[in-house]
Amino acid sequence: MPTVKLDASEISFDCAPGDSMLRSALRHGIGFPYECGVGACGTCKFELLSGAVDSLWAEATGLSERDRKKGRHLGCQAIPLETCSVKVRLDDHCRPEIIPVRRKVAFTGYRDITHDIREFTFVGGDRADFLPGQFALLTLPQVAGDRAYSMANLANDKGEWKFQVRRHPDGSATTLLFDGLAPGQEIFLDAPYGMAYLRTDSSRDIVCISGGSGIAPMLSIAQGKARDERLAEKSLHFFFGGRTPADICGEDILRDLPGYGSKLHYYAAVSDADAAHGWPGPVGLIHELVASKLKEALAAYEFYLAGPPPMIQAVQNLLVSEHKVPSSQIHFDRFF
Numbered sequence: 001m002p003t004v005k006l007d008a009s010e011i012s013f014d015c016a017p018g019d020s021m022l023r024s025a026l027r028h029g030i031g032f033p034y035e036c037g038v039g040a041c042g043t044c045k046f047e048l049l050s051g052a053v054d055s056l057w058a059e060a061t062g063l064s065e066r067d068r069k070k071g072r073h074l075g076c077q078a079i080p081l082e083t084c085s086v087k088v089r090l091d092d093h094c095r096p097e098i099i100p101v102r103r104k105v106a107f108t109g110y111r112d113i114t115h116d117i118r119e120f121t122f123v124g125g126d127r128a129d130f131l132p133g134q135f136a137l138l139t140l141p142q143v144a145g146d147r148a149y150s151m152a153n154l155a156n157d158k159g160e161w162k163f164q165v166r167r168h169p170d171g172s173a174t175t176l177l178f179d180g181l182a183p184g185q186e187i188f189l190d191a192p193y194g195m196a197y198l199r200t201d202s203s204r205d206i207v208c209i210s211g212g213s214g215i216a217p218m219l220s221i222a223q224g225k226a227r228d229e230r231l232a233e234k235s236l237h238f239f240f241g242g243r244t245p246a247d248i249c250g251e252d253i254l255r256d257l258p259g260y261g262s263k264l265h266y267y268a269a270v271s272d273a274d275a276a277h278g279w280p281g282p283v284g285l286i287h288e289l290v291a292s293k294l295k296e297a298l299a300a301y302e303f304y305l306a307g308p309p310p311m312i313q314a315v316q317n318l319l320v321s322e323h324k325v326p327s328s329q330i331h332f333d334r335f336f
Contacts, residue, residue, distance in 0.1 A: 002080035007049055007087045015080045020056065021046070022075030023100065023190065031095035032088065035334045037076050037137055037193050038148050042067075043334075044075035051084030057145055093195060098129055102190040105161060107181045114249050116167045117213055119152060120177055122189060124159040130192035132224030133217045133304060135333065136161060139188035140176050146190070147173040150217035150306065150333075154224055161189060166213035196304060196331040198224045204302040204329065205234050207294070209315055211241040211286060214306030215250050221304050226257040226264065237294065237301075238266045241286030241311065244275040267293055287314045298323040305332035 004021055005012040015024040022044050025032035034044040042062030048071055056077045063074055075088070105122035112118050128151075130136075135150040153162040168174045198221045206225060208218040222238055225231045236259075242248045248268045257264055269282040269289045276283045282292075286307075294301070298319055305312055312332060319325040 002051075003083045004080055005083070005085045006090070007085055011090075018079065019102075020076050021053070021073075021078045021080055021084075021086070023102075024080075025075070026094075026096050026100055026193075029095060029099060031090045031092045032075055033091040033094050034076060034193075035195075036062075036148060037135075038146055039074055039077045041334045042074070045072050046075055046078075046086045046088035047072055048078075049085040049087055051086075052081045053078040053084060054081055055079070096192075097131060097197070098192050100191055100193055101126075101129075102188055104186050105159070105189045107183060107185050107187070109183060113164055115246050117164055117215075117249065118167070118178060119162055119164045120181075122161045122163075122187070124161070124189065126159055128153075128156050128159050128161050130155050131197035132220040133197040133331070134192040134194040134220075135217065136163070136189050136191035137193065138163075138173075139190070140173055141185075141187070142180075143173050143176055148193070150194070150214075150220070151191075152216035152219045154220060154227070161191070164213055164216040164219070194333045196306070196333045197221075198228075198304070199302060199331070200228055200230050202302045202329075204300060206231075206236040206304070207239070207290070207301045208236065208304045209239045209241075209286060209290060209307070209311075210250075210305070211307030211311045212247070214308070214311075215240055217306045218304060219250060219253055222254055222264065223257060226259060232263075234263070236264050238264065239286055239290055239293075240266070240268045241289070241307070242268070242270055243272045245270055245279040248281075285314060286311060287318045290315070291318060296323070299325045299329070301325075301329070303330045305330065309334075 001014045013028040022032050035041045039057045039060035039062050103124050105124035108121050108123050110118050110120045135148050137146040149163040152164045210218040225236050240250050251266045254266050270276050273283050
């Protein structure tokens with residue numbers, strides 16, 4: 001079993017066969033930096049000082065040509081082949097609250113959420129243990145590389161994992177999920193991952209902002225807030241943006257939670273004015289709706305974001321550039 005030694009420290013850890021350097025570090029409770037976990041963001045870059053690694057995805061978009069020339073690798077894609085010495089700046093923020101575990105789970109069924117979003121349920125033999133807002137890495141048959149999907153439910157003793165996934169016409173993973181999975185079929189699920197989980201020690205009211213299948217972790221956060229006595233007096237404002245009225249979803253789940261209409265508020269907007277005929281709600285981008293509903297007091301909230309990169313960027317500009325919201329109050333995991 002290869003060992004990884006961190007340069008300029010006494011920290012080392014073993015890597016199980018086939019496990020990436022990042023996942024092995026997290027399984028040992030080490031704060032190896034990361035965000036997406038699938039090679040896209042580049043947050044888990046490290047410099048290989050000695051030893052050899054194999055790459056799960058040699059063309060990973062998280063590495064630039066300059067990175068490659070300098071001998072940098074991605075922790076989420078690097079499989080140690082022998083004892084390695086690496087240079088990486090650890091981040092205590094990435095130290096896992098719950099140690100991730102790889103397990104087999106069985107597909108048990110689905111339900112349609114919108115015309116192109118479907119909720120898939122998998123069940124394993126052990127407890128589904130994660131924090132509201134975290135994600136899992138799924139290994140799907142005949143699909144190259146793992147896929148990151150956020151849980152839409154809460155931790156539970158039944159071993160249920162629920163994911164709300166949007167179909168991508170050219171996506172091999174979503175094609176398999178929507179058209180190729182049979183009830184009872186097993187896959188590997190590795191979880192939990194992610195730092196954009198519900199904070200229970202904040203004194204601020206909560207704002208969730210999402211679009212598309214980014215609604216999944218926000219639903220988990222809303223359910224977690226509603227069921228946590230420590231947050232009983234906090235309000236939660238839930239914003240969801242879609243392109244057309246057919247894309248709008250989520251309110252049915254929120255409506256069944258304690259405090260809906262008093263401590264829990266739902267707002268939705270559609271961005272395509274040409275498709276908004278008959279839509280009774282606001283038309284525009286979701287960050288514009290956030291600004292109009294919450295006015296000038298944005299720095300008084302704790303924010304959770306999930307959705308397409310342009311939406312995340314627009315919300316960040318609103319919060320950080322225009323309203324000076326501290327970055328410590330804004331939580332999201334980058335996906336591409």
